[in-house]
Amino acid sequence: MTTTTERASIIPAVRPTVPAELPTVVERTLPSGLRVLVVARTSVPLVELRLRIPFTGLGTDFAAQAELLAETLFTGTAKRDRVEIATAVQALGGSLSTGVDADRLAVVGSALATNLDPLLGILAEVLTEASYPDDEFSGERDRVVEDATMALSQPAVIAREALLRRMFPGHPYGSVVAEPAVLAGVGVGAVRDLHTARISPRGAILTLVGDVDPAAALDAVEAALGGWSGGEPEVMPAVPALATGPILIVNRPGAVQTNIRLGGAALDRHDPGYPTQRLANTIFGGYFSSRLVDNIREDKGYTYSPRSSVDHYLAGSRFTAAADVATDVTGPALLEIFYELGRMAVLAPESEELEAARQYSVGTMALGSATAAGLASTLSGLAGAGIGVEYLRDHPAALTKVTAEDVLAVSAGLLAPTRLVTVLVGDAEKITGAVAALGAVTTAVIDQPTAS
Amino acid sequence: MSSRTGTGPTVSATMTPSLPSPAYPLEKARLDNGLRVVLAPDATAPVVAIAVHYDVGFRSEPEGRTGFAHLFEHMMFQGSENVGKAEHPKYVQAAGGIFNGSTHPDHTDYYELLPAGALELALFLEADRMRAPKITRENLDNQIAVVQEEIRVNVMNRPYGGFPWITLPPVAFDTFPNAHNGYGDFSELEAASLDDAEDFFEKFYAPGNAVLTVAGDFAADDAMKLVERYFGDIAARAVPERRSFAEPVRSDERRGDLVDRLAPRPALAIGYRVPDPDADLSAFLAHYLLTDVLTSGDASRLERRLVQTDRSVIGVSSYVGTFGDPFDQRDPLLLTVEARHPAESPADGILAAIDEELDRVATDGLADGELERIRARVASGLLREADDALGRALAFGAFELHRGRPETLNELPALLSEVTGDDVAAAAAALRAQGRSVLELKAGAAS
Numbered sequence: 001m002t003t004t005t006e007r008a009s010i011i012p013a014v015r016p017t018v019p020a021e022l023p024t025v026v027e028r029t030l031p032s033g034l035r036v037l038v039v040a041r042t043s044v045p046l047v048e049l050r051l052r053i054p055f056t057g058l059g060t061d062f063a064a065q066a067e068l069l070a071e072t073l074f075t076g077t078a079k080r081d082r083v084e085i086a087t088a089v090q091a092l093g094g095s096l097s098t099g100v101d102a103d104r105l106a107v108v109g110s111a112l113a114t115n116l117d118p119l120l121g122i123l124a125e126v127l128t129e130a131s132y133p134d135d136e137f138s139g140e141r142d143r144v145v146e147d148a149t150m151a152l153s154q155p156a157v158i159a160r161e162a163l164l165r166r167m168f169p170g171h172p173y174g175s176v177v178a179e180p181a182v183l184a185g186v187g188v189g190a191v192r193d194l195h196t197a198r199i200s201p202r203g204a205i206l207t208l209v210g211d212v213d214p215a216a217a218l219d220a221v222e223a224a225l226g227g228w229s230g231g232e233p234e235v236m237p238a239v240p241a242l243a244t245g246p247i248l249i250v251n252r253p254g255a256v257q258t259n260i261r262l263g264g265a266a267l268d269r270h271d272p273g274y275p276t277q278r279l280a281n282t283i284f285g286g287y288f289s290s291r292l293v294d295n296i297r298e299d300k301g302y303t304y305s306p307r308s309s310v311d312h313y314l315a316g317s318r319f320t321a322a323a324d325v326a327t328d329v330t331g332p333a334l335l336e337i338f339y340e341l342g343r344m345a346v347l348a349p350e351s352e353e354l355e356a357a358r359q360y361s362v363g364t365m366a367l368g369s370a371t372a373a374g375l376a377s378t379l380s381g382l383a384g385a386g387i388g389v390e391y392l393r394d395h396p397a398a399l400t401k402v403t404a405e406d407v408l409a410v411s412a413g414l415l416a417p418t419r420l421v422t423v424l425v426g427d428a429e430k431i432t433g434a435v436a437a438l439g440a441v442t443t444a445v446i447d448q449p450t451a452s
Numbered sequence: 453m454s455s456r457t458g459t460g461p462t463v464s465a466t467m468t469p470s471l472p473s474p475a476y477p478l479e480k481a482r483l484d485n486g487l488r489v490v491l492a493p494d495a496t497a498p499v500v501a502i503a504v505h506y507d508v509g510f511r512s513e514p515e516g517r518t519g520f521a522h523l524f525e526h527m528m529f530q531g532s533e534n535v536g537k538a539e540h541p542k543y544v545q546a547a548g549g550i551f552n553g554s555t556h557p558d559h560t561d562y563y564e565l566l567p568a569g570a571l572e573l574a575l576f577l578e579a580d581r582m583r584a585p586k587i588t589r590e591n592l593d594n595q596i597a598v599v600q601e602e603i604r605v606n607v608m609n610r611p612y613g614g615f616p617w618i619t620l621p622p623v624a625f626d627t628f629p630n631a632h633n634g635y636g637d638f639s640e641l642e643a644a645s646l647d648d649a650e651d652f653f654e655k656f657y658a659p660g661n662a663v664l665t666v667a668g669d670f671a672a673d674d675a676m677k678l679v680e681r682y683f684g685d686i687a688a689r690a691v692p693e694r695r696s697f698a699e700p701v702r703s704d705e706r707r708g709d710l711v712d713r714l715a716p717r718p719a720l721a722i723g724y725r726v727p728d729p730d731a732d733l734s735a736f737l738a739h740y741l742l743t744d745v746l747t748s749g750d751a752s753r754l755e756r757r758l759v760q761t762d763r764s765v766i767g768v769s770s771y772v773g774t775f776g777d778p779f780d781q782r783d784p785l786l787l788t789v790e791a792r793h794p795a796e797s798p799a800d801g802i803l804a805a806i807d808e809e810l811d812r813v814a815t816d817g818l819a820d821g822e823l824e825r826i827r828a829r830v831a832s833g834l835l836r837e838a839d840d841a842l843g844r845a846l847a848f849g850a851f852e853l854h855r856g857r858p859e860t861l862n863e864l865p866a867l868l869s870e871v872t873g874d875d876v877a878a879a880a881a882a883l884r885a886q887g888r889s890v891l892e893l894k895a896g897a898a899s
Binding site for chain 1: 472474496497498499534535537538541542543545546547548549550551565566567568569570572573575576593594595596597598599600601602604605608609610611713714715716717748749750751752756759760763766767792794821824825826828829831832835836838839840841897899
């Protein structure tokens with residue numbers, strides 16, 4: 001930002017903050033292959049639990065089975081029914097929930113720290129003895145089909161699905177929401193088989209952060225989960241090379257806004273250019289002080305929440321930019337987005353912009369690990385990518401070395417509009433004219449979800 | 453000079469073996485201009501959170517200017533005496549921090565979470581705009597357009613947009629403050645003038661109508677000096693009398709419906725009045741616990757009945773308060789039960805099942821262990837939220853603003869442990885005894 005000398009003297013300086021000490025991670029790998037990470041953190045008398053199990057698989061049937069497995073994992077075991085499991089978890093001041101994506105199945109939980117042992121006991125019981133009772137499964141399947149139908153009516157979901165399909169055709173990354181019709185066809189036997197084959201400690205990582213003694217916690221994990229065993233995980237196929245092409249307009253007649261989405265390939269976290277990429281994305285659209293927000297929100301008023309991000313998955317990282325704009329400014333908004341992308345790709349950023357993005361990235365990393373829950377999620381995500389806790393020290397250090405020329409070089413590969421796929425969800429009749437002035441256009445209709 | 457009181461940094465934990473409580477030390481002060489100050493130092497992590505709560509929300513906005521409280525919140529980011537348009541976010545973010553503001557029924561809050569070394573900067577920025585935001589016609593027009601896009605993305609362009617927070621109040625309430633749309637009507641937003649903004653600021657943004665909260669890694673004495681330095685010379689202004697928005701609890705049921713042309717499945721919302729938390733906190737907390745009895749997890753009453761047994765809904769939830777926070781608004785407020793359901797399971801059957809389950813709680817009380825496990829879950833949830841310095845600052849600020857007792861955050865587990873099974877049964881009976889408000893959303897895009 002520009003400030004006069006006079007103003008600079010009024011605005012208080014920021015004192016350097018002494019960074020938090022690097023958390024001490026105590027680690028053990030059980031004979032079964034389960035890797036366990038524990039951090040003692042005494043700020044609140046709770047323990048946070050994150051378990052990630054590799055869960056790669058091909059095809060829409062696999063994705064639907066995985067979704068239903070995650071939704072019904074806690075509906076019964078050899079010893080307890082669904083309500084008994086939930087009652088036991090709640091009595092620990094606890095929670096356990098599941099989620100699945102193309103990379104992993106995650107169990108996320110917490111409890112009063114004094115209840116770690118029984119929490120691990122329930123987790124072990126579910127992992128080794130989940131029974132998927134017929135009646136619970138069929139009821140949940142019907143509900144999940146309806147849930148997916150409702151999700152697919154949200155314009156943000158329609159836009160994400162259309163973008164991913166364009167970016168990753170035929171790859172598991174090409175969709176996030178399983179199709180209702182495919183979900184409806186999944187039988188309980190397939191889910192039980194999937195559990196046997198894939199709910200395995202091989203390659204799985206359990207992260208515990210909280211008011212616990214690490215050595216005792218490791219022993220407790222070994223005692224509870226030592227008997228859990230299974231086979232090797234599958235390997236995710238490489239993502240297809242990105243094929244750009246015409247701007248895709250997904251027609252949503254009557255829409256009062258257009259959901260603009262752009263996507264492309266990004267560097268992974270092991271790449272030497274990764275710290276630079278983080279700052280390039282931040283400057284473009286990764287925070288409120290970015291060029292994208294300045295232009296199409298604060299200057300033009302086209303949109304409420306324009307943004308960009310880099311997201312990392314095991315088989316490839318991706319860049320995404322998003323803005324939901326009024327239908328009648330779709331063309332002008334897209335023009336400004338292309339302009340800002342192109343400006344990043346051909347001109348180095350100002351030093352003040354780079355400095356602000358650097359301080360923001362370093363500072364918000366520290367904010368993210370300031371709570372037990374935040375630290376647990378961060379460490380679990382890093383561990384899943386084979387990255388250790390030293391990242392919390394080394395990545396900020398790497399960010400301090402990035403130059404404006406580095407940002408230009410990375411942006412030329414990451415942000416050039418010619419390297420991105422563009423998808424618009426909106427009223428094709430009203431927006432195609434203006435959009436076609438900016439590039440070749442192809443139009444699609446929304447896939448109507450078909451529930452049985 | 454300011455008066456200053458504190459519980460001191462060594463306040464003892466009100467721990468019981470079954471229900472641990474937060475025990476954050478607190479200091480309170482009041483500046484001569486009336487600004488209330490809450491300091492909650494805690495050195496767990498090198499971060500600091502600053503929150504300013506103003507005692508005005510969308511229930512206080514004038515007729516003909518729906519949405520103005522929220523629009524004004526946007527204008528507080530558009531510059532002030534020493535800070536240019538959109539520079540507030542830039543200063544905060546270039547210091548490594550995050551920020552936002554939000555408009556509630558009875559207050560508007562502004563907050564930052566930053567590395568500890570940025571405390572002075574954040575206090576400066578909040579003081580600069582408390583002294584006076586700089587509002588121009590150009591910036592007002594820009595933010596009217598931004599707010600309209602916010603409403604399009606959250607309400608008009610999506611299924612279930614604004615359901616039920618915008619659409620249930622006109623069924624449940626009769627008076628403008630309680631019943632109107634807090635996001636605002638487009639034509640009324642467009643009619644907003646610079647004079648409106650000046651009047652609104654003059655009336656509601658006086659220092660005596662605000663609470664400043666600082667939580668995190670700082671020394672209380674140092675922070676208090678900075679607060680005096682930056683906020684102390686803001687001139688005192690008249691503080692508006694707190695209005696009552698009271699409406700009688702109805703004895704007759706009232707129903708409404710709407711067609712959502714984008715929704716593939718119908719939905720149902722039921723609003724019940726709950727006791728005034730200022731008049732009867734114990735009864736209010738019993739209603740709060742009742743929502744966990746009803747819809748918290750697979751062992752809760754309505755999950756079991758509607759999802760697992762009847763299979764009449766796709767999902768069900770219940771909560772106290774417009775946005776699900778029971779402690780961020782004053783009377784009158786609602787306990788809402790919300791469900792989405794397949795078209796073939798009609799609303800009346802779901803309503804009858806909910807009545808039966810409420811009657812069961814009212815008549816038979818809770819099962820053995822049910823209250824204990826729900827209290828344990830609620831207590832650990834409170835601890836989890838309080839582990840975040842920003843969550844702490846927002847909670848302390850709201851408790852000070854609405855109840856004059858920021859300590860309530862520390863005291864909640866103990867207060868909850870005093871709620872008995874009979875109290876929860878009485879809450880269920882109270883819901884059945886009143887005239888509820890029912891809103892049916894018809895699916896206009898059923899496949």
